[in-house]
Amino acid sequence: MSQNIYIEPLTAAAFAPYGDVLDTSGAPDKMINQGMCERYHHRATIDIVNGAAGISIFKATPRSFPIYLDMMERHPEGTQAFLPMNFDAFVVIVAPDVNGAPGVPRAFLTAAGQGVSYNRGTWHGVLTPLHAPGLFAVVDRIGEGPNLEEHWFETPFIIKTKHEYTSN
């Protein structure tokens, strides 16, 4: 019997055990460019071992609810940040580690303009946009050797909205 996971709004407090939320919440840390630009400073730290950070682009196929979660993954050698390049919500799925496997997942819906960075070694679902073009800038480890662990669930979790989510 599959377990339903209901989606929650993404907030820095709720996401804190899993990583950083990148957004413009709160006052800007600094005004730059003669007052024309707000800088929200250092919203995510990059933490990479055995390699260097680089920037890649991911383009993912949009999904729709309900979302079947049959696998989660983690990267023991580095943080991984996802910065959406289209101004749309996406789904972020994370789980605590329980004896080397993901515990019960939590699913978050971003607001448009929010990105996330997963802490090093944090269990997370694959990239899950809801809208085309599903384009993301990704800051993660560039290096040799393995940096991916996958965990497949015997029974998928089902990610649902409590209320019908209307895609635009």
Added chain:
Amino acid sequence: MSQNIYIEPLTAAAFAPYGDVLDTSGAPDKMINQGMCERYHHRATIDIVNGAAGISIFKATPRSFPIYLDMMERHPEGTQAFLPMNFDAFVVIVAPDVNGAPGVPRAFLTAAGQGVSYNRGTWHGVLTPLHAPGLFAVVDRIGEGPNLEEHWFETPFIIKTKHEYTSN
């Protein structure tokens, strides 16, 4: 008498002396997530000295043409990448270094979904979106000490489109 600079489309070849273009041009380097996601791998290298890379969010006021360019800046201690978080074009202005000051600038118009990373020490204009919300993820040096040089022109350059640019 101000000098006009006409805007060019942003291409990796034209931009090569100044930095990296981040986009999905060419074939994906890898398919991931069971075929649901294209990875365009390592499109920009992060090169930071005397500090560490971090991720910030910038929110800039949109501009319109003609754009008056009275100042350029550079960061001697690191690359600086701008990843737009709304799917819109923006303006990228760069210049070669000529004896410690910017030479004649070049101005590029991105396609929606393109980001840029300026090479360490490259003269560039301030962040110049054309569309609200003007939101960008920025990967640059987080650290103590100065990392900004500014050069003010006696006479501003004027950045123009050859053809009228229609904002959406």
